[in-house]
Amino acid sequence: MDINNYLHEKRDLVDAFFKKYYSRSHIPAVLQEAMLYSLFAGGKRVRPILALASYETCGGNPLDIVPYASSLELIHTYSLIHDDLPAMDNDDLRRGKPTNHRVYGEAIAILAGDALLTDAFAILADPSFSSGITPSNLLFALREVAFASGLDGMVAGQVQDILSEKKEPDTDTLFFIHTRKTGALLRASVRMGPILFGSNQEVLDALSTYGEHVGLAFQVIDDILDIEGSTEELGKSIGSDEKIKKMTYPRLYGIQKSKDIAEHLIADAHEALSIFGSEADTLREIADYILMRRS
Amino acid sequence: MDINNYLHEKRDLVDAFFKKYYSRSHIPAVLQEAMLYSLFAGGKRVRPILALASYETCGGNPLDIVPYASSLELIHTYSLIHDDLPAMDNDDLRRGKPTNHRVYGEAIAILAGDALLTDAFAILADPSFSSGITPSNLLFALREVAFASGLDGMVAGQVQDILSEKKEPDTDTLFFIHTRKTGALLRASVRMGPILFGSNQEVLDALSTYGEHVGLAFQVIDDILDIEGSTEELGKSIGSDEKIKKMTYPRLYGIQKSKDIAEHLIADAHEALSIFGSEADTLREIADYILMRRS
Numbered sequence: 001m002d003i004n005n006y007l008h009e010k011r012d013l014v015d016a017f018f019k020k021y022y023s024r025s026h027i028p029a030v031l032q033e034a035m036l037y038s039l040f041a042g043g044k045r046v047r048p049i050l051a052l053a054s055y056e057t058c059g060g061n062p063l064d065i066v067p068y069a070s071s072l073e074l075i076h077t078y079s080l081i082h083d084d085l086p087a088m089d090n091d092d093l094r095r096g097k098p099t100n101h102r103v104y105g106e107a108i109a110i111l112a113g114d115a116l117l118t119d120a121f122a123i124l125a126d127p128s129f130s131s132g133i134t135p136s137n138l139l140f141a142l143r144e145v146a147f148a149s150g151l152d153g154m155v156a157g158q159v160q161d162i163l164s165e166k167k168e169p170d171t172d173t174l175f176f177i178h179t180r181k182t183g184a185l186l187r188a189s190v191r192m193g194p195i196l197f198g199s200n201q202e203v204l205d206a207l208s209t210y211g212e213h214v215g216l217a218f219q220v221i222d223d224i225l226d227i228e229g230s231t232e233e234l235g236k237s238i239g240s241d242e243k244i245k246k247m248t249y250p251r252l253y254g255i256q257k258s259k260d261i262a263e264h265l266i267a268d269a270h271e272a273l274s275i276f277g278s279e280a281d282t283l284r285e286i287a288d289y290i291l292m293r294r295s
Numbered sequence: 296m297d298i299n300n301y302l303h304e305k306r307d308l309v310d311a312f313f314k315k316y317y318s319r320s321h322i323p324a325v326l327q328e329a330m331l332y333s334l335f336a337g338g339k340r341v342r343p344i345l346a347l348a349s350y351e352t353c354g355g356n357p358l359d360i361v362p363y364a365s366s367l368e369l370i371h372t373y374s375l376i377h378d379d380l381p382a383m384d385n386d387d388l389r390r391g392k393p394t395n396h397r398v399y400g401e402a403i404a405i406l407a408g409d410a411l412l413t414d415a416f417a418i419l420a421d422p423s424f425s426s427g428i429t430p431s432n433l434l435f436a437l438r439e440v441a442f443a444s445g446l447d448g449m450v451a452g453q454v455q456d457i458l459s460e461k462k463e464p465d466t467d468t469l470f471f472i473h474t475r476k477t478g479a480l481l482r483a484s485v486r487m488g489p490i491l492f493g494s495n496q497e498v499l500d501a502l503s504t505y506g507e508h509v510g511l512a513f514q515v516i517d518d519i520l521d522i523e524g525s526t527e528e529l530g531k532s533i534g535s536d537e538k539i540k541k542m543t544y545p546r547l548y549g550i551q552k553s554k555d556i557a558e559h560l561i562a563d564a565h566e567a568l569s570i571f572g573s574e575a576d577t578l579r580e581i582a583d584y585i586l587m588r589r590s
Contacts, residue, residue, distance in 0.1 A: 011577070022353050026505035027471070031454045035446070082409065089402035106382035108456050110405060114377065117409065118445035121416040125438040127431070136422070143420040150413035151321050151330070151463050155406050159326045162402050270455070 003285040004233045010052050011063070014070045021123070023069070031206055034104040034112035035119075038077050042095040046218070047072035047189040048291075053282045054193025054207055060132075067129040068141065072189050073122040075149050076158040079185075081109050081260035083158060090239065120145070132197050139193045150186035157181025166245040169252040177247060180213075186215030190283075202275065209272035210283060217265035218290050224246040224258055229294065266291045298580040305347050305357070306340045310363045329399040329407035330414075333372050337390040341513070342367035342484040348577045349488025349502055355427075360491055362424040363436065366415040367484050371446050373411035376404050376479075380452060383447050386535065411441035413442070428491050434566075436490045443483035447566070452476025461540040464547040472542060473514040474507075481510030485578075504567035505578060512560035519553055524589065561586045563587065 005222035020040055026032045051069035052062035062069075076124040084099040085106060091099050127135055147153055159181025164173055185275040190211030194204045226241045227250055241248050248259040269287045273280040313334055320366035321327045337573055346364035357364075358555035379386040379394040380401060386394050419437040422430055442448055450477025485506030489499045521536045523546055536543050544553040564582045568575040 022522050026451065027450065028455050028458055030458070031446060033453060065398075071391040078409075082405060083407065089403060109378075110380065110382060111379060111454050113375075114409075114412065115446045115450040118441050118450065121442035122438055122445060124499055125420075125434045125441060135434050138434060139420045139422060141431050146417035146420060150417060151326060151410045155413065156321065156323065156326060159403065159406050160323050163323055163325070179309065196390060212404060 001282065003282075003289055005075075006053075006285070007289070009042070010049045011217075012248070013022070013052075013063070013066050014073060017038040017066050017074075021070075029102065030108060030135065031115060033118055034100060034108050035193070036096075037082050037103060038100050038112065039074070039116070041097050043073060043077065044118055045073055047076055047185060050093050050186065050189040050211070050214075050283075050286065051192040053105045053286055054190045054211075055194070056282055057207070057276060057280045058194050058197040058199045059279070060193070060197045063195070064130050064132055066194075067123050067126070068133075068138075068192065068196060069189075071123040072185065072192070074116045074123070074191065075119040075185060078113040078120075079154055079158070081113040081116070085109060086161065087239070088158070089244065105211045107134035117279060130270060137196055137198055141192050144188045144191055144195060147187075148184040151186035153180055153188075154182075157184070161246065162188060164247040167209075167247065171252070174247050174249065174252055175216075178216055178249075182219035182222070183212065186218055186279060190214070204274050206215045206272050207283075210269045210287075213265045213269035213272065214290055217262045217269065217287075220249045220258055220262045220265065221290065221293065223250050225293075225295070227255065237263035262291060283290060296580070297576065298577075298584055301348075301577060301580070302339070302344060302584070306342045307369060308347070308358070308361050309340045309343045309365045310335070312361050313368075314549070316362070316365075322520060325399065325403060326410060328455065329395060329403050330372075330411055332398060333376050333389075333395050334369070334411070335406065336392050336424045338368060338372065340368055342371055342480060345484040345488040345506070345509075345578075349485045350492055350542045350583055351488070352571060352578055353489050353494045353498060354493040354574070355488070359425050359427055359581055360487075361423070363428075363433075363487065363491060364484075366418040367440065367480065367487070369411045369415040369418070370440065370480060372450075373408040374444075374453070376408040380404060383453070384456065384539065392568065409503035411470075412444075427494070432491050432493055433512060435486050438456070439477075439483045439490060440480075443479040444472075448475055448479035448483075449477075452479070456541065459542040463541065464530040469542050469544065469547055469563055473511055473544075473574065477517070478507065478510035481513055482506035484533050485509070501567050501570050504576075505564045505582075507586055508560045508564035508567065509582050512557045512564070512582075515532070515544045515553055515557045516561065519544050519557070520588075520590070521552065532572065557586060570580070 022036060048069035051072060053066050056062045080094060081100045083089050084094055085101055092102055100112060121142060124145060127138055157177050161177050161181055190207050193209050266287050270284060273283060317331060343364035346367060350360050351357045375389060376395045379389055380396055384500050387397055395407060402451050419440060422433055452472050455477055458474050485502050561582050565579060568578060
C-alpha cells in the first residue's frame with residue numbers, strides 16, 4: 001500500500017461526504033458559505049483518516065463510518081476559525097488563504113465556528129448514517145469527542161496557550177497545552193475506531209496509547225515546522241509562534257532535541273501497536289507520515 | 296399549584312445539577328470561572344423548566360431528566376456570551392452584571408461559550424444520568440437540540456439578525472429571525488419531554504405546536520420589554536434594540552399590535568394542549584407566565 005494513495009483516497013471520501021451533507025442551501029447563505037470556505041481550505045483530514053484507519057484496524061469497513069469520522073474535521077475546522085480571530089492569535093493567513101474573519105468579518109467567523117461545532121454533534125447523533133453501529137456506541141463516541149474538545153480538552157489547551165504567551169516555557173505547562181490543544185482530539189479520533197466497532201478493552205487501550213503519542217508528536221512537529229518550514233509549504237506565516245512568544249517545544253528544548261522527542265513519540269506509537277499484526281500497518285505508516293510531513 | 300413556586304423549585308434543581316457537575320476544579324481555572332460566571336448570572340432557566348414540565352405532562356418524573364434539561368441552559372448561556380461580544384451586539388450589561396467579555400476579555404469569553412456548548416452535548420450523550428431513557432431516544436433528543444442550535448436554528452437566526460440591522464423590517468425576515476434565534480431552542484426544549492419519554496406522534500406534534508407558539512411569543516415579548524421594561528427589571532440597557540436598529544416586532548407593528556400578536560400566540564399555545572387534560576396544566580401556566588413576565 002502506498003500511504004499517499006491511501007491518504008488521498010480517504011480524504012476524497014471525507015470531502016465527498018461534506019459536499020453531500022452541505023448540498024442543500026441553507027439561509028442565510030453567507031453562514032454556510034463561511035463554513036464551507038474554511039472546511040474546503042485544503043485541510044489534510046488527518047483526524048477523520050485516523051478514525052477510518054483505526055476502525056479498519058479493529059476489523060471494520062471504513063466506508064461504514066465516513067460521516068462520523070468526518071465530524072472530527074468539523075470540530076478541527078471550528079477550532080482553527082476561532083483560534084485565528086483577532087482576540088486570539090490574530091492570524092491573517094491559514095493554509096495559504098485569508099483567514100475566515102478576514103473574509104467574512106469577526107461576527108460571521110465566530111458564528112460559522114459555532115455552527116460547525118454544532119453540526120459535528122448533529123452528525124454523531126444520527127444513527128441513520130450507519131446500520132452497523134449501536135446507539136450506545138454512538139453515544140460513547142460522541143461523549144469522547146465532546147470531552148476531547150471542551151473544558152478538559154481542546155478549549156482548555158487554547159486558554160492555557162493564551163495565558164502562557166510571552167512566559168518562559170516549562171515542561172509541565174507545555175505538555176498540558178500540547179496534549180489538550182491538539183493531542184486530545186487526535187487521541188479521540190483514533191479511539192473512535194474501537195469505540196464504534198465495539199472492540200475490547202485491550203484494543204481500546206492500545207489504540208489510546210498510540211493516539212496519545214501520535215497526537216503529541218503531531219504538535220511538536222507543528223512547532224518545528226513553524227520555524228523550519230516555508231510559507232509556501234505551510235500556507236501560513238512562518239515564525240508566527242515566535243512573534244507572539246507562544247510556548248513551544250523548540251523554545252524550551254531547541255530544534256534538535258524537539259526532533260528527538262518527536263521521533264521517540266512516534267517510536268512509542270509503534271510500540272503501542274505491538275499487539276496487532278499487519279492489520280495495523282496503515283496506522284504505522286500514518287505515524288511515520290506525521291513524523292516526516294513538511295506541511 | 297402556584298406557578299412561581301413551581302418555577303422556583305425547578306430552577307433550584309437545575310442550579311443544583313450545575314453545582315454538582317462543575318464541582319470538580321478544572322485547569323486552567325479562569326475558563327471554568329468564566330463559564331460559571333455567566334451560568335450563574337441569574338438566568339430564569341426557562342428552557343430546562345419547559346423540558347421538565349413537558350416530560351411531566353407526558354407522564355414522566357422530571358427528576359429523572361434534570362441533567363438533560365439543564366443542558367439546554369448551557370446552550371442558551373453560550374449563545375448569550377457570544378451574542379454580547381463586541382463583534383456582535385457589543386453589550387456591556389447582561390442581567391444586571393457586566394457581560395462575560397467585559398470581565399474576562401474577548402478570547403476567554405469566546406472560549407467559555409465554546410466550552411459551554413460542548414458540555415451541553417457531553418451531558419446529553421451520557422446515559423448514566425438516567426436509567427430510564429433509551430440510548431436511541433437520547434440520540435434523538437441530542438440531534439434535536441443540535442438542529443435547533445446550529446445552521447438551521449439559533450446560529451442562522453443570529454446571522455440573519457446581524458445582517459438585518461439598520462434595515463426596514465419585513466414580516467418574513469422578522470419571522471425568520473425570531474423563530475430561529477429564540478424559537479428553535481424553546482421548541483426543542485418542549486420537544487425534549489416527549490422525545491425522552493418516548494411518547495407517540497400525536498403527543499409529540501401537539502407539544503411541538505405548543506413549543507413553536509410559546510417560543511415565538513417569548514421573543515415578541517422580549518422585544519416589547521426592551522422598550523417598555525426598566526433597566527432594574529431587565530438587568531440590561533433598555534432600548535438597546537432600537538440603538539442598533541434591530542429588526543423587532545414593535546418596530547414593524549408598533550407596541551399594541553405586538554402585544555396582540557403575543558396574546559394570540561399564547562392562545563394558540565393553549566389550543567395546542569387541548570388533547571391533554573389536567574396533566575398539561577403546568578405547561579398552560581408557563582405559557583401565561585411567559586405572556587405576563589416583566590423581565
